[in-house]
Amino acid sequence: MIRVEGGRPLRGTVRAAGSKNAVLPAVMASLLTTEPVILENVPHLLDVESAVALARALGKEATWQDSVIVLTGGGELAQEAPPALVQRMRASFLALGPLLARTKEAWMPLPGGCAIGPRPVDLHLMGLRRLGASLDLRGGTVHAQAARLKGTTVYLDYPSVGATEQLLLAAALAHGTTSIVNPSREPEVVDLADLLAAMGAEVTWWGDRITICGQASLGGAVHRVIPDRVEAGTYVLAGAITRGEVTVEGARPDHLDALLAKLSEAGATVETDGDRITVGVDGRPEAVNVQTLPYPGFPTDLQPPMIAFLSTARGRSTVRETVFASRFNYVGALARMGAQIRVSGDTVLTDGVETLRGAEVEATDIRAGAALVLAALAAADRTEIRGEEHIARGYADLPGGLRRLGAEVWAAD
Numbered sequence: 001m002i003r004v005e006g007g008r009p010l011r012g013t014v015r016a017a018g019s020k021n022a023v024l025p026a027v028m029a030s031l032l033t034t035e036p037v038i039l040e041n042v043p044h045l046l047d048v049e050s051a052v053a054l055a056r057a058l059g060k061e062a063t064w065q066d067s068v069i070v071l072t073g074g075g076e077l078a079q080e081a082p083p084a085l086v087q088r089m090r091a092s093f094l095a096l097g098p099l100l101a102r103t104k105e106a107w108m109p110l111p112g113g114c115a116i117g118p119r120p121v122d123l124h125l126m127g128l129r130r131l132g133a134s135l136d137l138r139g140g141t142v143h144a145q146a147a148r149l150k151g152t153t154v155y156l157d158y159p160s161v162g163a164t165e166q167l168l169l170a171a172a173l174a175h176g177t178t179s180i181v182n183p184s185r186e187p188e189v190v191d192l193a194d195l196l197a198a199m200g201a202e203v204t205w206w207g208d209r210i211t212i213c214g215q216a217s218l219g220g221a222v223h224r225v226i227p228d229r230v231e232a233g234t235y236v237l238a239g240a241i242t243r244g245e246v247t248v249e250g251a252r253p254d255h256l257d258a259l260l261a262k263l264s265e266a267g268a269t270v271e272t273d274g275d276r277i278t279v280g281v282d283g284r285p286e287a288v289n290v291q292t293l294p295y296p297g298f299p300t301d302l303q304p305p306m307i308a309f310l311s312t313a314r315g316r317s318t319v320r321e322t323v324f325a326s327r328f329n330y331v332g333a334l335a336r337m338g339a340q341i342r343v344s345g346d347t348v349l350t351d352g353v354e355t356l357r358g359a360e361v362e363a364t365d366i367r368a369g370a371a372l373v374l375a376a377l378a379a380a381d382r383t384e385i386r387g388e389e390h391i392a393r394g395y396a397d398l399p400g401g402l403r404r405l406g407a408e409v410w411a412a413d
Ligand code: EPZ
Pocket: 020, 021, 024, 090, 091, 118, 119, 120, 121, 122, 123, 124, 125, 158, 159, 160, 161, 162, 163, 184, 186, 188, 300, 301, 323, 324, 325, 366, 367, 394
């Protein structure tokens, strides 16, 4: 449980950690080679531990020292992913493409649904079939076979992050060139493409597609993962909701244009300088309207923390969630903290209140948990947040980082 005594403006500087959603596919990329893959700037997160455990279970050796993971071996890969590991974390499903490309036959359990709506993988499977794999689903497990994956053109009905990553990973060892039309352009996907290029795949971004020329085998690489834009955005929103001023260093401001534009529109002062972002709010911010979209649109992962911030702005804000079917299950908890907030279809409407009240609340996923922590920082008294294990999946010591900014936040048992 996380205990928060709110009502204090946060001030100071924190350093952005490496991106969770960049390092997870990067660990899966190491399955494509037997040469060493060295990942730097790796955050200490439960999800990263799960990804490393899966890589080891599939036959890789892995060492993790400070923020560097070294992945070696993998001459003989297992053909079956342990269901418990795949159920624990959806990104484990990205092991399917590399396993299939290396072992020609693989069994991969379907990933667990998450608290943010149904999480289908139909685009992953459609793309692998287009690359020549035969797939059948039996009892919640995908049985995949492919003598040799063959490059082709794959059109994605939706620019899915996971499907784009799955196909890049599989196509890197396919025979010939693969074009993914309407790919995700999230920075984490670009980072994976950069890693695959460093491993020897020929990757080119075009206006409407990405092409990757598969190789018979891939080499190793040393790769520094990009900073975590969602963690950085969460910290600047913590400063904004408490009417303070927070600087995040070691960040990529260009990955947060949509958030920073909306914070400026709300009346915050926003300064960026190289790898530093500073956001300050003095007095009451103004309501704004937001809709989440694929990158460079407003990131869905910052929708919950942004709504927490807007629940104390002046006026009515509307936030439309267009990426996930239902990512509002923290709204009830915000209402219990005094927010004037309601869900109407795919949109949340909130009439900002002066201050929120502390309460006992429960986090149901990583970013919902972050939203409740931010709301608690703005509340005038004590909040107790259960479900902190969700938060630890995506934030390396959020309470510690917030304490360094002057917040009274503790992880209690
Ligand atoms: C990635 O999830 C991230 N996770 C998510 O972050 C992030 O919210 C999401 O991308 C969108 O940016 C990782 O990178 C590990 P999608 P992913 O495939 O790959 C539908 C966090 O908190 N869809 O782009 O699952 C899907 O249902 C997590 O760090 C299909 O219909 O996202 C959703 O509505 C949460 N069929 C939409 O596309 C498919 O085959 C976006 O999903 C695949 C997806």
